[in-house]
């Protein structure tokens with residue numbers, strides 16, 4: 001019996017505000033425990049929440065970027081549950097009236113549309129620390145710095161059918177949220193978290209009567225692995241005639257499996273009710289439109305435009321558009337050099353390699369797009385060869401000088417004079433009698449080797465095409 005996975009995702013992203021959602025404590029990561037707390041985020045009696053308008057703005061921005069309808073009026077609600085790192089005993093979230101609803105994202109190749117049920121605002125809980133103390137075996141410690149930090153929760157419809165699609169969707173969502181600059185989306189620091197709901201059904205049949213939630217997924221790769229494991233586990237139970245209960249399971253990345261954590265709560269277990277300390281949240285049409293006007297061209301449009309306008313393969317265009325910083329770099333270089341294809345090649349090979357080796361991001365890359373563009377123009381106008389350009393590139397990477405200065409200083413001007421190349425050709429033929437003989441006997445593939453030797457003899461400054469022509473002439 002072939003079964004079809006039904007997968008939905010819930011993603012929490014920390015919004016990039018300076019302060020928390022309902023108080024003026026800093027929303028900073030990595031500071032000493034309990035240094036950013038106050039009566040509001042500690043849940044002391046009588047302390048009243050005040051809504052952070054920047055968080056609302058970022059929430060609206062995120063919602064528009066994922067094609068949601070922003071609701072003019074929404075409502076905060078108390079979600080009641082006890083947790084040691086939730087001192088109030090409830091979390092302020094949104095329930096039946098979320099900030100935004102009915103969005104979608106098209107991700108993957110071929111693109112799959114994943115509908116998004118909603119995006120709502122809520123506050124984060126603190127953190128329990130179970131390790132690293134002398135008495136960790138008998139005691140847990142609490143850090144409440146994260147208490148009250150603003151989150152946007154994005155919930156998808158169960159439109160995903162494979163673990164690979166889940167991975168594609170998450171990658172696309174992250175890129176989109178980074179493009180609009182609402183979150184760092186850093187999974188290691190917890191500013192992007194994902195839970196997955198998965199169940200199995202007969203292909204095309206009704207939605208299954210159960211769902212299993214998988215938590216503790218700390219990378220997109222692990223989301224994919226956990227789903228693969230869970231699909232296999234559930235498939236085996238169902239094929240053996242068993243039943244699956246509604247539950248929450250934890251993924252163990254080291255062992256590559258999920259294990260039961262608790263039976264899953266239903267919404268009514270939380271006793272939601274409207275938050276009495278906050279007015280309903282109203283967003284005007286003017287506010288929504290002024291935020292919409294600042295949404296930049298997003299990944300999907302940009303990669304399509306790069307492919308069309310600059311005649312690049314879809315794969316290259318998608319990589320260049322994968323972050324806004326890289327896309328801006330490419331476009332400036334392409335326009336200034338007048339050679340988009342060469343710009344793409346230099347960025348995708350030489351520059352990407354340097355970024356990786358130095359573990360830096362685009363803004364820290366030592367060569368400006370204008371310098372790289374000039375280097376490309378110097379190849380195109382015959383001033384230097386491609387080989388010499390790599391030498392200039394390496395020097396620029398070390399932060400040394402400007403393109404024309406380096407060409408002059410290092411004597412990298414391309415040799416224009418035929419007689420100088422002819423001399424090198426004669427020398428190479430003499431030094432390599434065997435390949436020369438082979439070429440004369442019809443093994444034309446040795447020409448490449450001989451051209452390489454001429455390049456070497458001229459310090460990479462001979463025009464390779466001319467070297468090839470002169471070699472052919474000398475050998476005929």
Ligand SMILES: [Zn+2]
Nearest residue numbers: 023025038041
């Ligand atoms: Zn506070």
